[in-house]
Amino acid sequence: MTPLRQSWQVAMRNIRVFMRNPAYLGMTLTQPIIWLLLFGALFKAVVRIPGFHGGSYIDFLTPGIIVMLAVSSAGWTGMGFIEDIHGGVMDRQLVSPVWRGALNAGTVAYAALMIVIQTVLIVLLALALGANYTGGIGGVLVLILVAALLGATFASLSNGVAVLARQREALIGAVTLVLLPLTFLSTALMQESLVPGWIRTVAKFNPVNWAVEAGRSAAMQRIDWGLVGSRIGFLAALTLVSAMFATRAFAKYQRSL
């Protein structure tokens, strides 16, 4: 019970800060909105490429943008730890008997919650732009779930990198380094059958692509339960592994003190 309770308290610390300044959410949404509008306009003609099947480009693009949003939004999670390290909060927490996993799990839960809210807003915006959610509410819920799982993975990774590197610059570097390659090495923006073979191969091992495939299949197409189930399983496993990495990073940090 105590680990759960402490994780919840850590999440609440972040949620309270957010509740005092909810306008922050609007700021974090500008980037995905711009992506959605810009990519939507730029690649509108993609649907006319021979071999591109079904729907409008906005249908195709929305899950991709949501997954990008999850990665970029979660990527900044570690900033909180860097602030805590510089402000002395981290050391105070680490001389307490708090379960280390709770420090990570609480901030990851907060990051996932933010991604859920952001995803709902982007889903609604895309709906207004004419997206057609063939999978209905259930499909959209699956899309939200995979976005949250992917976000949780990247939030843990961000926390771990933050605790090990302790510098804002390092985290900014890591996020920018990771976001675009992972997006372009997936089917977030382009249909699988139309990307080069080597990208298709790499994409098989890319967690961003797992989330895109599962979310798109569930929300926008006729749901492929085998695909969706396996991808959710992969993402859940990755969420656990990354949380273990972040939790162990504290011990490494303490050894360096």
Added chain:
Amino acid sequence: METAIEARELRKSYPPAVTALDGVSLAVEAGTIFGLLGPNGAGKSTTVRVLSTLSRPDSGSARVAGIDVLASPVRVRHAIGVVGQKHGSDPEATGRENLVLQGEFYGITGRGLRRRVAESLERFGLGDAADRKVKTYSGGMQRRLDIAMGLLHRPRVLFLDEPTTGLDPEARADMWREIERLAAEELMTILITTHYMDEADRLASRLAIIDRGRVVVEGTPDQLKSDLNGDAIQIELADRDDAGAREALARVEEIAEVKLDGRTVRARAQDGAAAIPAVLGAFEVHGVKATSVTLARPSLDDVYLRYAGRAFSQAHTDPEEVAV
């Protein structure tokens, strides 16, 4: 008497080239205030980090509140309170929220926690500011909150790492009174690090001077001061004239332990008032000009000078020192 803190031969280095602790040993009796005195980079904070389980030594052993620090860090964490050099509170949260979260980390929950937090806020004069964000607090208020957080779970041993650095004189005096009260009324064992001589002199019943990762001397403030021979004489020379001054001083029988440090001469004399005319006479003969002469009863500054071989103020600003 019971020993509340015991460190044996603690060693720790930071690769590639910094030796932070070079065999620190100390023992603190339960219910007393122990001062760890030394310049920045001497190893004070590293010692506290090791004793408070934040960091591990390369070798050596330590027990705090009777518990082995290396073998049972979690049990030690329940028994100790730590107030670090930096503010450990979340500036975006209120004082009350900070205290509640702190309590949860120690497994204190529910109504008991809420009551304890309210008492703590009152006791540290933060009742009116309890529901304001900590970033609106003054430096003194933030420090009081830090102490309140360190004490919330009622630890047996408290570590205070430079608790008054950066405080104005009034807040500093308040802090001193609170620290004295904790030791006297709550029988808490307190280890305080400081680089202020007056602070160590006022608070600590015993103290250790630490320099370059080693304890160079340990005792009660009075013991340390009485170990010094008589009065301290400090002379400022007009020129850096080491050779002439040294020669002149060698002829003055009344003084001992002459140390030359640029233009500053420090020496000791059983009867300082009688020695000064002799010193000035010898300077006259050797053509050494002095711009000022001061005479002082021994202070911890002198103790520091004697054992660390440097003036405290200089060690403090020595560019080679690494702030750890």
